[in-house]
Amino acid sequence: MAKQYEIPIGAQHISLLEPLHFKFTTENEKIVATEANVYYVHRGIEQACCSKFKFRQVSFVVGRVCGLCSISHTTAYSQVAEKLLKIEIPLRAKYLRMLVIELDRIHSHLLCLSHVAENSGFEALFMKTMQYREFSMELLEAVCGNRIQYDFSIVGGVARDLKPQVAQSIMERLKKFIPQLDELMDIYKNNWTLSLKNKGAGAITKEDAMRLNVVGPFARAAGLAVDVRNETEDLLPWKEVGFEMVTETTGDVYARNMVRLRELYVSIRIIENIINGLPESALVTETKAFPDGEATVRLEAPRGELFYYAKGNKTQVLERLKIKAPTFSNVAAMTEAFTGNEYGSAPAIIASYDPCLSCTAR
Amino acid sequence: MKKIETTLLNLKNDIAAFYKPDLHHFMVMNAVEVGDKIEVQWFFSDYAHPCETTCFFALISPHEEIPSIKDIVVSAWVAEAELVDLMNIKVENTQKGFVLEPDFESGPLRKKK
Numbered sequence: 001m002a003k004q005y006e007i008p009i010g011a012q013h014i015s016l017l018e019p020l021h022f023k024f025t026t027e028n029e030k031i032v033a034t035e036a037n038v039y040y041v042h043r044g045i046e047q048a049c050c051s052k053f054k055f056r057q058v059s060f061v062v063g064r065v066c067g068l069c070s071i072s073h074t075t076a077y078s079q080v081a082e083k084l085l086k087i088e089i090p091l092r093a094k095y096l097r098m099l100v101i102e103l104d105r106i107h108s109h110l111l112c113l114s115h116v117a118e119n120s121g122f123e124a125l126f127m128k129t130m131q132y133r134e135f136s137m138e139l140l141e142a143v144c145g146n147r148i149q150y151d152f153s154i155v156g157g158v159a160r161d162l163k164p165q166v167a168q169s170i171m172e173r174l175k176k177f178i179p180q181l182d183e184l185m186d187i188y189k190n191n192w193t194l195s196l197k198n199k200g201a202g203a204i205t206k207e208d209a210m211r212l213n214v215v216g217p218f219a220r221a222a223g224l225a226v227d228v229r230n231e232t233e234d235l236l237p238w239k240e241v242g243f244e245m246v247t248e249t250t251g252d253v254y255a256r257n258m259v260r261l262r263e264l265y266v267s268i269r270i271i272e273n274i275i276n277g278l279p280e281s282a283l284v285t286e287t288k289a290f291p292d293g294e295a296t297v298r299l300e301a302p303r304g305e306l307f308y309y310a311k312g313n314k315t316q317v318l319e320r321l322k323i324k325a326p327t328f329s330n331v332a333a334m335t336e337a338f339t340g341n342e343y344g345s346a347p348a349i350i351a352s353y354d355p356c357l358s359c360t361a362r
Numbered sequence: 363m364k365k366i367e368t369t370l371l372n373l374k375n376d377i378a379a380f381y382k383p384d385l386h387h388f389m390v391m392n393a394v395e396v397g398d399k400i401e402v403q404w405f406f407s408d409y410a411h412p413c414e415t416t417c418f419f420a421l422i423s424p425h426e427e428i429p430s431i432k433d434i435v436v437s438a439w440v441a442e443a444e445l446v447d448l449m450n451i452k453v454e455n456t457q458k459g460f461v462l463e464p465d466f467e468s469g470p471l472r473k474k475k
Binding site for chain 1: 363383384388389390392394395403407409410411412413415417435436437439440444448461462470471
């Protein structure tokens with residue numbers, strides 16, 4: 001047996017975007033075992049939501065769980081609170097929530113792709129991807145008022161309407177983005193150097209994805225067709241606006257890139273359909289009720305299934321709020337998928353997981 | 363959400379009889395304080411459309427140890443480790459120190475009496 005070395009990476013490391021820690025056991029540069037620790041940024045948000053804040057304020061608090069997918073958190077929380085209040089939100093609010101979720105997915109996927117390029121040693125592609133991503137941040141600011149952490153979904157509906165000139169701007173910017181996306185697809189798909197780094201790296205099989213309960217693009221890249229938008233339509237009508245499942249089969253970094261890029265086309269189509277068919281209605285359903293009972297909600301965030309559990313007791317303050325972020329579901333698979341890979345591939349593999357410890361540790 | 367009550371004695375048998383990796387997706391564990399007891403919950407969804415959420419739950423005393431379901435649901439170790447750290451619940455073969463530092467005060471999400 002070759003001599004084994006233990007190599008730590010993180011919690012602060014130049015190739016890690018998030019404060020997580022891996023300890024790799026390696027033999028001749030090959031990773032044979034991995035340990036993960038995720039305990040660096042617990043902020044006690046669930047506790048704060050059940051003690052310091054009233055249930056209507058909580059949607060603004062959970063928006064701070066994550067800068068990237070705050071719309072997913074505020075929407076999931078609003079939905080679970082609406083279940084406890086037993087109210088139905090206006091149709092226009094549902095469409096506007098889906099619009100912002102898909103704009104958010106565009107910027108989140110592009111951020112992940114750019115970091116995969118960077119960690120694969122392709123800095124020019126990192127900069128190009130980040131440059132093309134900028135439009136989505138500007139559109140989110142135009143719709144929500146913030147580039148990140150948008151307090152758009154509130155209990156009962158949405159906080160802002162979509163102005164006609166903003167809707168027009170979205171359509172124009174998306175039209176300009178499509179050739180840029182085609183260019184990115186061509187590079188990520190066909191660049192020989194990048195494919196040497198990404199093909200076969202960090203692969204998991206569909207069976208492993210099922211066994212380890214993987215979610216999001218990580219699962220879909222392995223051929224596991226799991227997407228909450230396909231499974232639940234009671235709260236947001238995803239299929240009505242053109243949702244389509246995207247899967248790949250090889251389960252490696254390359255397949256994850258492809259899933260994210262192909263999902264961008266789906267997001268563009270969904271946004272265009274929403275704007276073209278945006279119904280007229282109020283934005284908020286008002287109620288004076290207090291949350292009662294318990295409820296759960298699942299929502300497809302850019303990284304996968306986001307789960308909220310809430311329990312109310314007919315007072316202003318919730319009895320319990322539980323948040324399960326997508327990365328949390330993927331931790332078990334993240335540690336297994338390194339095995340057999342070169343240590344040098346680890347940074348690109350980690351970036352392709354798109355981990356969010358801010359969400360996971362909350 | 364479909365809730366199914368179980369006991370610590372029957373938990374592993376109940377989940378083993380229910381869980382099929384190609385049909386069901388294990389989401390997370392949760393714990394809610396109910397008076398002097400704690401309701402521990404195991405959440406599953408299925409891959410079908412439309413999908414249903416199933417919750418197994420057991421009422422336990424704060425000092426009882428719950429059995430691990432890792433041998434049935436491989437990825438459950440993450441949720442079990444989180445419950446140990448955040449709710450100070452004893453889980454079979456699970457140490458503290460995964461979600462929080464090992465020397466952190468146990469159970470920060472438990473209500474202060």
